[in-house]
Amino acid sequence: MKLLVVEDEVKAATYLQKGLGENGYVVDVAGDGQAGLTQATSAGYELIILDVMLPTMDGWTVLQKLREAKVNTPVLVLTARDAVHDRVKGLELGADDYLVKPFAFSELLARIRSLLRRGKTLSDTTLRIGDLEIDFVRHKAHRAAKRLELTPKEFALLSLMARRAGEVLSRTLIAEQVWDMNFDCGTNIVDVHMRRLRSKVDDPFEHKLIHTVRGVGYVLEDRKEA
Numbered sequence: 001m002k003l004l005v006v007e008d009e010v011k012a013a014t015y016l017q018k019g020l021g022e023n024g025y026v027v028d029v030a031g032d033g034q035a036g037l038t039q040a041t042s043a044g045y046e047l048i049i050l051d052v053m054l055p056t057m058d059g060w061t062v063l064q065k066l067r068e069a070k071v072n073t074p075v076l077v078l079t080a081r082d083a084v085h086d087r088v089k090g091l092e093l094g095a096d097d098y099l100v101k102p103f104a105f106s107e108l109l110a111r112i113r114s115l116l117r118r119g120k121t122l123s124d125t126t127l128r129i130g131d132l133e134i135d136f137v138r139h140k141a142h143r144a145a146k147r148l149e150l151t152p153k154e155f156a157l158l159s160l161m162a163r164r165a166g167e168v169l170s171r172t173l174i175a176e177q178v179w180d181m182n183f184d185c186g187t188n189i190v191d192v193h194m195r196r197l198r199s200k201v202d203d204p205f206e207h208k209l210i211h212t213v214r215g216v217g218y219v220l221e222d223r224k225e226a
């Protein structure tokens with residue numbers, strides 16, 4: 001299992017390389033954005049761990065260029081705690097998961113294993129669930145070949161649900177991932193936006209894709225009729 005760590009802080013990079021190495025991964029390190037992009041496009045990695053704040057080219061640009069080059073390797077983005085828009089931006093650009101610095105190494109390992117289990121299909125530039133198609137590079141969504149007119153927030157919300165299709169997502173998790181809100185205060189916003197999203201994604205169609213799981217949250221799923 002070969003992983004690429006793109007991180008300019010030598011101490012952090014060494015720590016990751018050592019820790020992941022002890023867990024059976026082969027780890028290459030790139031010390032700036034440009035080097036990271038070159039390495040990620042030329043060598044075959046199972047996963048890329050990408051810091052956002054990098055010299056020569058920031059992590060977002062690296063991610064965008066990777067996806068444009070059709071490199072669909074799963075990307076785990078490392079963001080700063082106070083970077084409010086990072087999660088939404090990352091979802092739009094095709095990141096597969098996030099970890100806020102500083103993080104526990106055990107948490108990083110758990111995320112890496114989960115991403116590797118999920119495989120590469122979820123990081124493809126387009127995703128299809130039933131007759132719903134989402135293009136993460138062009139920020140477009142279609143249902144039954146009809147273009148859905150979504151706001152950036154609605155697109156981020158739909159992207160999150162599509163990448164984790166079949167998984168029930170709590171309002172708290174959605175609020176954290178899409179609005180960077182950490183408490184229950186964000187859950188009403190989730191309901192309001194979910195209603196708007198459903199009015200575009202589901203209301204015009206008989207077969208519903210977004211489902212409410214009472215007391216838990218929401219799930220996007222192509223359920224076969226019984």
Ligand code: CA
Nearest residue numbers: 008051053054
């Ligand atoms: Ca950095």
